[in-house]
Amino acid sequence: MTVTAPSPITPREQLSLPYRFEFAADEHGAILDCFREHGFALIRQMAPPEVVADLRDAVWEVLGADDPPAHGHNRTSPEFVEHSPKAIRLLDASAYVELNRTLFGTDALTIHRSFAVLKNAGSPPVGWHRDYHHTVYDAPSEPDEFLDAGDHGFRALWYLDGSYPDNGGLWLIPDSHRDDWAGLEGFVFTEGRKSFHRVGEPVGDYEGFDDPQMLPLYVDPGDLVLYDLKTYHAAAAQTHSLRRACALILRPSEPAIAVPWAQTETTRRFLERTPERFASFLRNYVGIDYGWEIDAAGERIAPGPGPAGGQRGTPLRGS
Numbered sequence: 001m002t003v004t005a006p007s008p009i010t011p012r013e014q015l016s017l018p019y020r021f022e023f024a025a026d027e028h029g030a031i032l033d034c035f036r037e038h039g040f041a042l043i044r045q046m047a048p049p050e051v052v053a054d055l056r057d058a059v060w061e062v063l064g065a066d067d068p069p070a071h072g073h074n075r076t077s078p079e080f081v082e083h084s085p086k087a088i089r090l091l092d093a094s095a096y097v098e099l100n101r102t103l104f105g106t107d108a109l110t111i112h113r114s115f116a117v118l119k120n121a122g123s124p125p126v127g128w129h130r131d132y133h134h135t136v137y138d139a140p141s142e143p144d145e146f147l148d149a150g151d152h153g154f155r156a157l158w159y160l161d162g163s164y165p166d167n168g169g170l171w172l173i174p175d176s177h178r179d180d181w182a183g184l185e186g187f188v189f190t191e192g193r194k195s196f197h198r199v200g201e202p203v204g205d206y207e208g209f210d211d212p213q214m215l216p217l218y219v220d221p222g223d224l225v226l227y228d229l230k231t232y233h234a235a236a237a238q239t240h241s242l243r244r245a246c247a248l249i250l251r252p253s254e255p256a257i258a259v260p261w262a263q264t265e266t267t268r269r270f271l272e273r274t275p276e277r278f279a280s281f282l283r284n285y286v287g288i289d290y291g292w293e294i295d296a297a298g299e300r301i302a303p304g305p306g307p308a309g310g311q312r313g314t315p316l317r318g319s
């Protein structure tokens with residue numbers, strides 16, 4: 001593959017950093033060292049093809065089958081695992097579960113949260129952002145602030161149709177998870193360091209891929225992308241084909257985490273129908289209810305028309 005200047009996309013075979021960031025599924029120590037040091041790691045072929053095939057079907061069934069998205073549209077499900085019995089098959093990717101056991105130092109793991117993304121050709125880029133949801137105001141006002149608040153939280157994404165820089169691909173900025181990361185030269189952060197934009201340009205999440213610190217990832221189906229909640233990332237425009245992605249993120253089963261929302265009906269049904277062999281992963285599972293939010297006075301607001309109930313439309317960006 002040759003690339004003509006000034007394309008910002010580095011050809012796959014030339015992609016290089018002064019350290020290794022691609023690993024085999026059993027290199028736990030090296031994976032976690034890279035993840036902690038540089039804020040990300042790419043693990044090759046961590047899920048077997050039959051699990052990937054089931055997940056691809058699951059994303060399509062949950063987000064596309066009844067009503068395929070039009071050209072240029074994308075959809076997300078913020079509680080993917082609750083909507084398709086095939087989604088939990090990710091727990092049959094034993095290498096993934098083992099990696100989490102090493103990461104957390106315990107065998108007792110619970111599903112923390114899950115989501116799915118379906119993008120059709122023509123979908124716009126996702127601007128640079130981080131998924132970290134710290135509480136900006138006096139008290140948490142949205143569910144993500146309970147689930148994505150931890151200083152050591154992470155995302156673990158499966159790109160089931162792959163992710164490539166010239167077609168909707170995920171890019172990230174190595175080392176940007178560090179609290180002392182200074183930002184890109186010539187850019188300023190937006191409020192709460194959620195994103196950044198060029199000095200002198202309107203405030204907003206930057207959508208360019210033209211700074212040398214930005215790293216394009218080449219992800220094949222079955223590969224796992226692991227990145228810190230504070231690592232800045234973005235996705236290019238989806239020029240052609242469907243792109244299905246999902247996540248099933250784990251955490252230690254104990255201690256239970258406190259959340260202010262009541263169990264949703266979808267969560268209740270999911271817990272009831274999930275086969276016994278996965279029961280240990282459901283201990284202290286809390287689901288998510290986007291209908292929960294509070295106003296400035298701390299009062300609970302009644303569920304609105306948003307993505308509560310688990311359907312479609314949670315923004316892709318982390319804000």
Ligand SMILES: O=C(O)CCC(=O)C(=O)O
Pocket residue numbers: 117126131157169170233234235245316317318
């Ligand atoms: O790959 C993408 O489309 C963006 C993913 C992303 O930003 C996220 O899942 O937080």
Ligand SMILES: [Fe+2]
Pocket residue numbers: 129130131233316317318
């Ligand atoms: Fe994100």
